[in-house]
Amino acid sequence: MVFEILKAKNMPELPEVQTIVDDLNRKIKGDTIVDFWSDWPKAIKGVNLKKFEAEIKGKKILKAWRIGKNMFVDLSGGKTIYIHLKMTGHLLIRTQDTKNKIQKNKNYFNDRVNQYIHHIWKLKSGKTLEFSDLRKFAKMVLVDTDKVMELPEIKKLGVDAMSKEFTLEKFRELLQKRQNKKIGLVLMEQELIAGIGNIYRSEILFDAGMHPERSVKYLKKSEVGVLYESILKILKKAIEMRGTSDSDYRDTDGAPGSFGKILKVYRKDGKICSCVRKKKKCDTIIKRIKLGQRSVFFCSECQK
Numbered sequence: 001m002v003f004e005i006l007k008a009k010n011m012p013e014l015p016e017v018q019t020i021v022d023d024l025n026r027k028i029k030g031d032t033i034v035d036f037w038s039d040w041p042k043a044i045k046g047v048n049l050k051k052f053e054a055e056i057k058g059k060k061i062l063k064a065w066r067i068g069k070n071m072f073v074d075l076s077g078g079k080t081i082y083i084h085l086k087m088t089g090h091l092l093i094r095t096q097d098t099k100n101k102i103q104k105n106k107n108y109f110n111d112r113v114n115q116y117i118h119h120i121w122k123l124k125s126g127k128t129l130e131f132s133d134l135r136k137f138a139k140m141v142l143v144d145t146d147k148v149m150e151l152p153e154i155k156k157l158g159v160d161a162m163s164k165e166f167t168l169e170k171f172r173e174l175l176q177k178r179q180n181k182k183i184g185l186v187l188m189e190q191e192l193i194a195g196i197g198n199i200y201r202s203e204i205l206f207d208a209g210m211h212p213e214r215s216v217k218y219l220k221k222s223e224v225g226v227l228y229e230s231i232l233k234i235l236k237k238a239i240e241m242r243g244t245s246d247s248d249y250r251d252t253d254g255a256p257g258s259f260g261k262i263l264k265v266y267r268k269d270g271k272i273c274s275c276v277r278k279k280k281k282c283d284t285i286i287k288r289i290k291l292g293q294r295s296v297f298f299c300s301e302c303q304k
């Protein structure tokens with residue numbers, strides 16, 4: 001427990017939230033909410049527990065979607081539940097099989113990380129949607145579906161890193177606005193590009209061979225192109241691998257993501273860079289520096 005408190009927690013980023021969104025659409029889209037339970041109503045913002053419950057009961061789940069690290073569940077009747085997972089929040093879907101513990105694979109629901117259930121939605125199909133959140137920082141807001149974009153947290157967001165709008169031209173245009181900043185900081189700015197956090201900025205910069213402290217104004221046009229490709233490549237790969245379970249993030253089966261197995265620099269400080277260039281192993285020790293409030297990890301040989 002002490003270890004868990006001391007270990008820095010990382011918020012789920014775009015790939016983790018996308019994994020959960022995809023799971024929700026696959027497993028409970030079209031289902032109906034029949035009941036709701038919570039022992040932490042403080043997480044519900046704007047309305048009290050009774051009102052929240054009354055508004056969502058009997059409503060059909062139309063679809064889940066996201067912008068950056070923000071998740072939305074659209075319901076019938078023109079309402080949407082906006083969910084921010086914050087540090088340790090994650091959603092689990094329990095089916096009759098998992099309840100009876102007869103699934104073939106490991107039952108991840110027994111893992112400790114999945115034991116901090118504070119909210120439960122009972123669904124018509126017999127499934128339950130459960131919200132585990134160790135730190136209890138996650139929040140939910142019930143909002144009119146047509147007013148989602150007016151939420152202050154959403155309004156201020158920049159372009160989503162996996163959206164069609166995030167083109168190379170758009171990326172160049174955004175960098176123009178941050179000429180005097182370090183690229184490692186710019187990538188994390190949700191008001192500019194939404195979705196990239198601490199884990200993926202290190203991996204993206206490594207993939208692009210770019211030092212996190214490079215000033216935006218000295219980046220060559222070709223380097224910006226390489227970086228743009230690395231953003232898309234790393235995020236896409238991370239979605240394919242169902243995210244990174246650096247701390248508490250789990251998918252809706254309660255299972256960890258597997259991108260953690262192929263991390264190149266994130267939390268690898270003190271370890272030797274595994275990169276092979278011109279048939280020669282890099283062998284440089286990976287470094288960690290503070291950039292803004294957070295650590296960034298890089299190889300000084302591979303990233304210039």
Ligand SMILES: [Zn+2]
Pocket residue numbers: 273274275282283284299300301302303
């Ligand atoms: Zn290296």
